[in-house]
Structures are given as structure tokens and as C-alpha cells.
Amino acid sequence: MFGIRLVDAAQAGTQVVVADESAVLAGGDDEIAELHRGSDERGRAGAVLVLPRPLRTPAKVVIVGVGAGDEAGWRSAGAAAVRAVPAGEPLHVVLPAGVSPTAVRGLAEGLWLAAYRFREAVDGARSAGVTLQTDSPDTYAESLETARVTAAATWLARDLTNMPPSVKNPAWFADQLVAEAASRPGLEVTVREPDRLRAEGFGGLLAVGGGSASPPRLLEIAWRPEGATRHVVLVGKGITFDTGGISIKPREGMKLMKKDMGGAAAVVAATLGAADLGLPVRITALAPLAENAISGSAYRPGDVITQWDGTTTETTNSDAEGRLVLADVLAYAVAKLHPDVVIDLATLTGANAVALGKRTAALYSRDDSLAADLEAAGQAAGERMWRLPLPAEYTDYLRSDIADRHSSPSQGAGSVVAALFLSEFLGDRVDHWAHLDMSAPAWSDANDADxxxxxxxxxxxxxLRYLSEN
Known part of the structure; x- marks a missing residue:
């Protein structure tokens, strides 16, 4: 990541001037104010006006809009500014007097997040730094550090998810996190390999990973700060590639299935970020990792699997594999870790995208307070979600004639029924659990704001917002 510095004096390089959606820039440089006054979309969040100034200093001024001036608007402005300036140019942002620390956090997150390039790419990365000019640098130092940690964690999650499946198998993923955690005091990492998974009864994870030449893993990362009074367990689906198994996906449905571990990437990255911030909450991240492949040893539709808690699942569709690995781990987490709260993230269903589109995740929870806290955290972070119901009568769809439940009933309501399936494994924590079905928003088809x-x-x-504020 490039550096962002707070300074109290002007620096050379492209200058960025911030404007809101209603005010006309006044004072300072009349030329800049006149350009802004004549704009048709003056100050709209993310709007950009460029003023070349040959043979003068600065040689170019970029005016970026922050809209109504909330954190989201400043995040959009940061993203727009970093895209408006070539990667090799220094960027100098003039902060208005009295701007809030929250606004500066949004600006810095936008700058860093929009500048991300996958580490395998050969060009386009920003190497030149950014300076933020203000008359009170100390006011914003904490906000800038929080933004840096948040962006770095998001970059890690993006890197893990973007990695080609020719590299990214369960063992590789686990090894990356062992290495990442080693540089952070206070983190403990456990990696369960197939023999231990078998001995401890993780039947769903073993079944899903049984068709691959790359055996499954269960990654557990624990952050236990001294004095913590609350324990949050984060569970993330970690299917490193999903062919659909014997219920094979069509080509269009399979080509982006390297992203099917996006939930695991998010929970482990957030846990590392929490350690970097020193958050005073105990966190355990659990990432069940498997490749859902096709072979003679692959599990079949019609198989009956014994889950970690001893109950059985009839696997009616091998492309409904995520819920099988999550079920094992949710049951384990409740019985062995005794958490106060359980939150799982999973690229679980295409039905989520049908209902809510590309930018919104589905939120399921019976805990109104937890749901509200997550919605507020997502709103502040710029990650939208929408709460959907968990109707008790739909639970009947899960019942099987030969096992305790079906993995994938055919009655419809795919995202809802998948969430209800998971709820069967939460025991006495079912009313302190939230599930985020985030398959669609895990991937963007184009550059879009941050x-x-x-x-x-x-x-x-x-x-990270939720863990910081609750």
C-alpha cells in the first residue's frame, strides 16, 4: 500500500480540492472557484472536475465532490481523486477547515480502496504517496490509522479471493494465514488437516472436499486480548473452487468460482485487522476450506452425511456444498467455543442475487439487536445489506425421509431455506446468530467508486466496524 501523510504545509504535485453539492467554492483561487461554479453536477459525491494549469504550481487541480458531506460521500471523493490522477503522480489533498475525523477516515479509505490492484498484475499500482494538508494533523491521526488498517485488511481479502484456483487450494490458503498471523502478537492459529478432521467428525467438510486432489482444511484463528468480556465467532465459507461436484455447474456459472471462498477471506482478514487495531473483544475466526471437485471419490446426490453434531443430512444436490461445511463448523463453534455471538459470511446462493442484485447482501437473524448493529456497521462501511425473514413454516421443507434433513429442498426460496438449514446447527445460540449471504457483492464486474x-x-x-463499535 502507498502511504498517506498528514501535513500542515503545501506539497508539490497534483492538488485536490474538495467541494460539497450545494456550496460554490469561494476565496483562494478565483479560477478554481469559477470552474466549480460552472459545473452541471457541482459537488455530487464522486464527481470530478480537472483544471490543467501549465507552467504553474500546482500544474493540475482536481475538484472532487463529497455530496452531502457524510462519510460515504468522502469515501466516494477519495476513490474519484485517486482514479483522476496517474499512478505515478504525487497527490496533495487540501482538507477544508473543521472537517470531521469521520470524513477523513472515509476519504482515506476511498483513496486506498480504489487504488487496489491484484498483486499478480504487472502495472497500474500507485507508487507515489498522498498528502493531506490540514492545520491540525494530530486531530486526524487515529482516523487515518483506522482507515489504513481497514483498507489493508480489505486488500488482503481481495488478494485471497482474486488468486487463481491453480494456486489457491485449501493448504495454500491456510499457509498464507499462518504466515500473516505470525507477524501479529496475540494471534493463535490452528490448522486441522484431514486426519484430525476425520477423528473429530467433520463429516460435511470431508465429504465436500473428498473429490479433490487437494484435501480440505479447517483454519481457526483466535484473538484473545486481555480483559475481553465478549466472544464473537466469525465463520466464513471457504470453497477455494466450486465445480458444483457431480451436480456440475454450467461454464458461465463456474468461471468465477474462485470467489467461493470470499466469506472465509473476509472473516480471517477482519480478525487480523482487529488484532492490528488492538480491539478489546475476543474473536475466533473459523474458515472451513475445501475444493468441490469431480472425481470417483466425490460425494453424490443421494448420499447421507453425518455432520459434526451427529445429525445426518441427505445431500440432494452436490452444488449445495457450502451449507454442509458451514454446518459442521457452526455446530463445533457453539458446542466447543461457547460464543456470545456467531456471525457467518458465505457466498452461499445465487438466489441472493436474484432477490437483491449485485451490490446488496442478504442478512438473516432472529436477534433484532444484532441485525440492527450489523446493518448500521454495513451502512457506515459502505457495504449494503437487507434483512430477509426466517419463516418457521419453511423449516418443514428441510425434512428428509431417510435422514434428519435435506441439504437442498426443491420448494424454492433458496436463500431463505439455506439460512434455515444453517440455523439447525446453532443450538442455544440460534437467537444470537446472523448469517450474511453475500455471493453477488463479493465480486464487481467493473471499477465502481471504492x-x-x-x-x-x-x-x-x-x-471491523461491528467489532469496533459493539
Whole structure:
């Protein structure tokens, strides 16, 4: 990541001037104020006006809009500014007097997030730094550091998700996080390999990963700060590639299935970020990792699987694999870790995208307070979600004639029924649990505000906000 510095004196390079949607810039440079006055979309969040100034200093001025001036508007302005300036040019942002620390956090997040490039790419990365000019640098130092940690965690989640499946198998993913955690005091990492998974009864994870030459893993990362009084368990679906198994996906449905571990990427990245921020909450991140492949050892539609809690599942569709691995881990988390709250993130269903489109995740919870806290965290972080119901009568759809439940009933309401399936494994924590179905927003088809084309790292920012503020 490039650096962003707070300074109290002007620096050379392209100058960025901030404007809101209603005010006309006044004072200072009349030329800049006149350009802004004549704009048709003056101050709209993310709007950009460029003023070349040959043979003068600064040689170019970029006016960016912050809209109504909330954090989201400042985040859009940061994203727009970093895209308006070539990667090699220094960027100098003049902060208005009295701007809030929250606004500066949004600006810095936008600058960093929009500048992201996947680490395998050969060009386009910003190497030149950014300076923020203000008359009170100390006021914003904490906000800038929080933005840096949040952006770095999101970059990590994006890197993990963007990595090609030719590299990214369960062992590789686990190894990356072992290395990342090693540099952070206070983190403990456990990696369960197939023999231990078998001995401890993780039947769903073993079944889903059984068809691949790359065996499954269960990654557990624990952050236990001294004095913590609350324990949050984060669970993320970690299917490193999903063919659909014997219920094979069509080509169009399979080509982006390297992103099917986006939930795991978000929960582990958020946990590392929480450690970097020193958050005073105990966190355990659990990432069940498997490749859902096709072979003679792949599990079949019609198989009956024994889950970690001893109950059985009839696997009516091998492309409904995510819920099988999550079920094992949710049951384990409740029985062994005794959390106060459980939150799972999963690229679980295409039905989520049908209902809510590309930018919104589905939120399920019976806990009104937890749901409200997550919605507020997502709103502040710029990651939208919408709460959907968990109707008790739909639970009947899960019943099987030969096992305790079906994995994938055919009655419809796919995202809702998948959430109800997971709820069966929460025991006495079912009323302190939230499920985020985030398949669609885990990927962006184009650069869009603070998102870059490819993996979005969706959920990382929301989780860090939630953990910081609750």
C-alpha cells in the first residue's frame, strides 16, 4: 500500500480540492472557484472536475465532490481523486477547515480502496504517496490509522479471493494465514488437516472436499486480548473452487468460482485487522476450506452425511456444498467455543442475487439487536445489506425421509431455506446468530467508486466496524 501523510504545509504535485453539492467554492483561487461554479453536477459525491494549469504550481487541480458531506460521500471523493490522477503522480489533498475525523477516515479509505490492484498484475499500482494538508494533523491521526488498517485488511481479502484456483487450494490458503498471523502478537492459529478432521467428525467438510486432489482444511484463528468480556465467532465459507461436484455447474456459472471462498477471506482478514487495531473483544475466526471437485471419490446426490453434531443430512444436490461445511463448523463453534455471538459470511446462493442484485447482501437473524448493529456497521462501511425473514413454516421443507434433513429442498426460496438449514446447527445460540449471504457483492464486474474490478473483499469492512463499535 502507498502511504498517506498528514501535513500542515503545501506539497508539490497534483492538488485536490474538495467541494460539497450545494456550496460554490469561494476565496483562494478565483479560477478554481469559477470552474466549480460552472459545473452541471457541482459537488455530487464522486464527481470530478480537472483544471490543467501549465507552467504553474500546482500544474493540475482536481475538484472532487463529497455530496452531502457524510462519510460515504468522502469515501466516494477519495476513490474519484485517486482514479483522476496517474499512478505515478504525487497527490496533495487540501482538507477544508473543521472537517470531521469521520470524513477523513472515509476519504482515506476511498483513496486506498480504489487504488487496489491484484498483486499478480504487472502495472497500474500507485507508487507515489498522498498528502493531506490540514492545520491540525494530530486531530486526524487515529482516523487515518483506522482507515489504513481497514483498507489493508480489505486488500488482503481481495488478494485471497482474486488468486487463481491453480494456486489457491485449501493448504495454500491456510499457509498464507499462518504466515500473516505470525507477524501479529496475540494471534493463535490452528490448522486441522484431514486426519484430525476425520477423528473429530467433520463429516460435511470431508465429504465436500473428498473429490479433490487437494484435501480440505479447517483454519481457526483466535484473538484473545486481555480483559475481553465478549466472544464473537466469525465463520466464513471457504470453497477455494466450486465445480458444483457431480451436480456440475454450467461454464458461465463456474468461471468465477474462485470467489467461493470470499466469506472465509473476509472473516480471517477482519480478525487480523482487529488484532492490528488492538480491539478489546475476543474473536475466533473459523474458515472451513475445501475444493468441490469431480472425481470417483466425490460425494453424490443421494448420499447421507453425518455432520459434526451427529445429525445426518441427505445431500440432494452436490452444488449445495457450502451449507454442509458451514454446518459442521457452526455446530463445533457453539458446542466447543461457547460464543456470545456467531456471525457467518458465505457466498452461499445465487438466489441472493436474484432477490437483491449485485451490490446488496442478504442478512438473516432472529436477534433484532444484532441485525440492527450489523446493518448500521454495513451502512457506515459502505457495504449494503437487507434483512430477509426466517419463516418457521419453511423449516418443514428441510425434512428428509431417510435422514434428519435435506441439504437442498426443491420448494424454492433458496436463500431463505439455506439460512434455515444453517440455523439447525446453532443450538442455544440460534437467537444470537446472523448469517450474511453475500455471493453477488463479493465480486464487481467493473471499477465502481471504492470497488475495483474483481474481488471486493465484501464483509471485511463491515465486520471491523461491528467489532469496533459493539
Amino acid at each position: 470497488l475495483t474490478k474483481g474481488a471486493t473483499g465484501w464483509g471485511t469492512r463491515t465486520l
